[in-house]
Amino acid sequence: MKILYFAWVRQKVGLAEEDVAPPDSVGDVAGLVAWLAGRSPGHAAAFADPRQVRAAVNQDFATPDQKVAAGDEVAFFPPVTGG
Amino acid sequence: MPTIRVQEAPFDLGAESAALTAGRTDIGGLASFVGLCRADDGLAALVLEHYPGMTERALKKIADEAWARWPLTGCTVIHRVGRLVPGEPIVLVLTASAHRAAALEACAFLIDWLKTSAPFWKREEFAGGESRWVEAKATDDAAAARWAKPA
Incomplete structure (x- = not known):
């Protein structure tokens, strides 16, 4: 399983x-x-x-009860602040 | 088909508008929004991070939603990443339609939704060298929520 971290989550990890x-x-x-x-x-x-941490599974936003399995790409990051 | 780009390079509103309308005679209204880097509290720069792959995918999903909801005949969304100094453009939304209402509404929808639904993160750098991550605003969530479809 591939885990990605962004923004302050990446810095803390x-x-x-x-x-x-x-x-x-x-x-x-x-x-x-x-x-x-x-x-x-x-x-x-x-x-x-x-x-304070949001997640995405296979590049779609995910809730805490979303299933994960071997081979998935799972990302963790703060609430988004673009625009 | 919406045009989506995530890039470090600046964009030009005039050039993008001209590209969207070139050779077209069906467009009666072209709405645009340009978000700029503002120098709040001695800000020296904004550094924008994104999630390559998911960001483009999320922007396309948002643009496809606008395309489905309003009778658009053109749509361009460009969002910059990397280090931007005050005065520089960050984001461009262009929407075209036969009539103004659809173009204006879709443009407002797109900027409200992309603020809360596309994976970008801003870090503020100040003249003294300190830096901090921008926190998400409840007012942005409220602005996006007003476009929710009735259940």
Whole structure:
């Protein structure tokens, strides 16, 4: 599973992207957030308040209950501020 | 078909308008919106980050929605990324239709929606060297929500 980070989420994690293989018990975005938060102090800081972080699965905006599986591209980022 | 571009280079409103209307005799109204980098609180630059691939996809989805809702005959959306200094243009929305109402409404819809539905992030850099990420505004969510279709 490919994970991408953007904006301050990227800065806190300290990575722009990483390949991960979460356990089978991780089945949705919320579960993935909880699992990623345990990977390093930077991850923990980025996901300290999950309500501040938005997600996309395979380049579509996703809710916490969206399913994720091996091979997916999952991105985490703050609320968008373009325009 | 809407034209979508995400680019570092500046754009020219006149040139884009001319390109959209060239050879056309069915366009009665062309609406435009240009968002500019504003020098708030001693801002030295805005740095715009995006999600390559998803950003283009999200902009296309928003433009396709406008195309479906209003009788448009032309639509161009250009959003810049990278480092922009005050006074520089950030975003361009052009909408063309036979009549003004559709062009004006679709233009307002597009800029309201792309602010909340396209993956861009702005970081502000100040003269003293400090920088901070721009936070999303509830007023932007409200502006986008007014275009929600009745259930």
